[in-house]
Amino acid sequence: MEKFIDLNCDMGESFGLFKYGADEAMMPLISSANIACGFHAGDPSVMRESIELAMQYGVRVGAHIGLPDLLGFGRREMNVKPQEVYDYTLYQLGALDGFLRKAGTSMSHIKPHGALYMMTAEKEEMAETTVKAVSDFNPELEIYTLPNSKLYLYGKEAGLKVVSEYFADRPYVDNYVKMFGWSLEEIGQPDEMAVRALKVLQENPVETICVHSDTPNAPAIMKAVRESLIETGWVIEKPETKHKTGSSIPTTLL
Template sequence: MSAAMDLNCDMGESFGVYRYGADQEMMPLITSANIACGFHGGDPRVMRETVALAKRHGVRVGAHIGLPDRVGFGRRYMQISPEEIHDISLYQLGAIEAFLRAEGMTLEHVKLHGALYMMASEDEALSDAFAEAVHAFNPSLCVYTLPGCHTAASASRLGIRVVGEYFADRPYASGEVKMFGWTHEEIGSPADIALRVTAMLTDPDYAGIGSICVHSDTPGAPEIMKAIRVSMPSF
């Protein structure tokens, strides 16, 4: 089991009076935070507070780029052009960068959210547009995505480092993640998830994994991440 394995979490997705996710509990347990940039979730105050929280815990920050769909929390597929993907990616990268600069921090990586994550992974034109926006903004950033998908290929073609991720709190079938429509029975208990993660890390089919994700809004997310950490000697 790699001592360099990263633990990432999607967070900063509250906005206005709406509170979402166990950010305070998750931040001390992770090494990388994917912070929403105001489209699918998040707002300026939440972005500022989440960046500051990451700084206090020494957690790396990435931009969590989503579709402009707060009502659907960025989990509904939309008809959107490659040009729009490029532009909304640049917009959100710039937004989170402002809060990081104010804290004396740097942006480390980029990860797409929800439906956009899956749309780009399955569509070369969309993934190319996203990768081109990242490269134009800062080619030294990493892109977190599913190993072997279009997003990974598009980023690699531009010389962007790709970090393959495994979704600990989502079920897999025949090596494919079930991102939406899963049940709690399918993901199991924290102990079940930790066992699944341990098995994945010794499976050659998952050799490209560099980061393990637990979403902050998954019920029991802190307990899940604690169980994973206990199962990993490096933590």
């Protein structure tokens, strides 16, 4: 039986004249792109250009939703109410959807960014309201999150498609991702990250692997991960392929 794995990347995080991330080098290496929607990063032109680039390489597009914090790049936790998170989510989904409709394509998934990613993973009220916003907008959308996180469990309970994620370019401490405050020494070299990713798939399988476009040496990291996966029999494919084949992948917390 073929083994399928999705490779995703957070992209479209430039803003005006400020260029950020190795999007052009990363796009040919991935199967799913998470495009910033203007809250933590990105702007209307960058959103449009990112969608065009994704379509050029046959990469599907999801919304990378964040907190309204351009100065902090969405990596600072904010004291926001669940209703605000609902509104932020719906607002950003609508913004990206407009450009996707113009391009003649559709949104495939959502993935929270930075502080919002961890807030929805760890806090029940934030997970619940995010799931409600996604369900109200389009219940066919997939949600990318940590396996067995609050967002994962609430999404499953609501009958949504939830995709379990591993971060190849982040260190894990006590089997939990260290999203902030990490060092290059902690994540190591591209070949080391590739070895760790393969070990995760052997021991605690996930459905998608992320490398951030702004991580130093990101294209080399993704190439190393991708080549190691292919060499060991994995097929780089979008998550819906797994749904079509009916293969089952357990999703335990890393």
